[in-house]
Amino acid sequence: MDKKQTILITGGAGFIGSHLVLHMASHYAHYHIVNLDALTYAADVSLLDAVSGFDNYTFVQGDIRDRNFIQELFDTYGFDHVIHLAAESHVDNSIVNPAVFAETNVLGTLNLLEAVKTQWEGTMAEHRFYHISTDEVFGSLGDRGFFSETTPYDPRSPYSASKASSDHFVRAYYHTYQLPVLISNCSNNYGPHQHKEKLIPLFIKNIIEGKNLPIYGAGTNIRDWLYVKDHVQAMDAIFHRGTPGETYAIGGNNELRNIDLVRLLIQYTDDLLGNPKGTSESLITYVTDRKGHDFRYAIDATKLKDKLQWEPKANFEEALKETIVWYLGKYKS
Ligand code: NAD
Secondary structure, eight states: OOOOEEEEEETTTSHHHHHHHHHHHHHOTTEEEEEEEOOOTTOOGGGGTTTTTOTTEEEEEOOTTOHHHHHHHHHHHOOSEEEEOOOOOOHHHHHHOHHHHIIIIIIIHHHHHHHHHHHTTTOGGGOEEEEEEEGGGGOOBOSSOOBOTTOOOOOOSHHHHHHHHHHHHHHHHHHHHOOOEEEEEEOOEESTTOOTTSHHHHHHHHHHHTOOEEEETTSOOEEEOEEHHHHHHHHHHHHHHOOTTOEEEEOOSOEEEHHHHHHHHHHHHHHHHTOOTTGGGGGEEEEOOOTTOOOBOOBOOHHHHHHHOOOOOOOHHHHHHHHHHHHHHHHOO
8 A cells, every 4th residue: 555645734722723734634544644843922723633643633732933843843753745834933022033933934934944845855746845924025016016927026014024034045946956846925814723813813802892993094894704714625726736847826706994893803803703893993993003014905716717717605694693603602701
């Protein structure tokens, strides 16, 4: 029998990574999924309880910044493929402490690239190094236009600068060492499992607790919201059927102004809590805008549709309500 393919997924105890690990471990019995996560404040390993007893799943706590540890991990497992999500991911934190974003997002990625470069020498075509990135590397859009795979990089926050830098290293390893890399740049995700520092979980928690809902600036910044389970389907398609050296832009075809998203959150959450309509509207509080706040992100995902037949499937209203129900279960005592 063929040896089981061993896949390293980094950052699998975080928001998107946990959904990907659950999907991969439960759909592909012939893979051995090794989830490497440092368990920072953003992680929650209990999100993976459903697969923790599976034979094809192993959790390893460790830090991608530690090059010796990464080398030992590769020596131990001989990974066939890597799907790399581990990152510092919160823009506000990157404004306060940029250094850790360079250390984890740039140097951590470099450590993984170095490890695979050595390990896969002579057998590159059999492997995949799939790097998960963000549309924030492209900067900020005005009222019109979309980001796509060919949009020039223009990162504006320490977070997006660190992700852009890691993308460049990944691409450089493709051109220089023929490493079989795949990159995807994705828009804002929503769904269960996200840390409460991010807008949607924070606002649901605050609505439950009757606390203020702090909105940056006038709330007119626009994001293209993608349901995390649609993102998982896109990652599955790219990992299995993507072409090495290629980049794929992933979006939700779902642009919303922050204030409109917040109004929907209020409406659905009040409704699910049994509050009279409009109860939590008074919690909206406008605060000084984020430094360098990008105005609009929007993705043209035509390439993914044409080449890999992927499209976002979620109905936004249903998926947002499902998301709110999950957070109500978590935060409502
Ligand atoms: P997250 O912050 O929820 O999870 C990140 C995970 O990485 C955590 O479990 C954390 O413990 C782990 N981690 C952090 N530093 C580490 C280190 N040094 N070593 C090992 N593990 C470490 O992030 P997320 O929202 O799930 O994002 C996952 C990836 O997707 C990131 O690369 C991010 O840039 C990208 N992305 C996210 C979004 C989004 O909307 N959340 C959109 C596009 C791209």
